[in-house]
Amino acid sequence: MLRTKVLSLVARSGPSRLMSTATKLTTVEVNDKTGIATLTMCRAPVNGLNLELLKDLKTSIDEIESNKSRGLILTSSNATIFSAGLDIMEMYNPEKERIRAFWTQLQEVWLSLYGSSVPTAAAINGHSPAGGCLLATSCEYRVMLPKFTIGLNETQLGIVAPKWFMSSFLSVLPQRQAERALNQGRMFSTEEALQIGLIDETATSKEEAVEKCAAFLGTFARVNPLARALTKQQFRAADLQQLENERKDDLEKFLFFINQPAVQKGLGIYLEGLKKKAKK
């Protein structure tokens, strides 16, 4: 497959350039006027984060970073789902080498998105459970459409969100609310998320959400970019460093946990429930 880290121009539409690393599961469109890049996840049916989508996300984030875009807006091509979180098929009866690569890639994506020197915002145009919420809370600003849900529901699946998932959540919510929501595996409606501060604004369409994200990113237009980036970095450095220091341990913990027969059984039951619901 043709995969190059060099930015390539593959299409033009209006004032935006569609740039791509020939990936299939993400697209990056840069607005020529604002310099803001919109990174869209497009893995059918639900933007489940599998190894390939994670690789494409990482490539796209790196591309936006190295292209010195003025901002990054993360969104989805699906009309009702931002991301269904980690693809459970990657964790259920996993293949030994692939699951290692999968978790390592998830760590990479989080380190690049949460640690991005570019200002970031999420246009949450659909449901955003677990890993979807992780991506959204790794950004600096969130605009969400009504009648969807967002949250870290891991405990509902019998799994435990690792510390760095909590770091993103805690960068948005006060400890008391974050702890309670995580322990409950609570999913918030758009209205509840706004009330608690898990999202910053609502919008009635994806276009409006993207516009509101762009307006937020525009607030940095007159701020010195280096001063802004270093300030953001200082806020996030301890969280990022913690994962950097514990990456191997974190991977081994994940592998140990996910391979427990009780966890596998729970994931199997959960998947079955999802499939039954989908057939109805």
Ligand SMILES: CC/C=C\C/C=C\C/C=C\C=C\CC(=O)SCCNC(=O)CCNC(=O)[C@H](O)C(C)(C)COP(=O)(O)OP(=O)(O)OC[C@H]1O[C@@H](n2cnc3c(N)ncnc32)[C@H](O)[C@@H]1OP(=O)(O)O
């Ligand atoms: C001490 C600590 C140490 C280490 C840490 C250890 C462990 C941590 C490990 C993991 C952390 C995981 C975080 C995660 O992200 S887990 C994933 C959580 N996601 C969910 O619970 C979402 C489940 N999905 C839904 O709720 C819904 O599908 C929806 C709201 C996103 C969309 O609803 P729809 O009605 O529009 O669509 P469906 O009909 O339900 O689904 C269509 C299709 O897609 C399949 N599917 C949905 N979600 C997933 C998924 N996350 N993974 C895989 N597949 C998914 C669904 O089964 C349907 O498939 P079929 O069409 O039936 O084939």
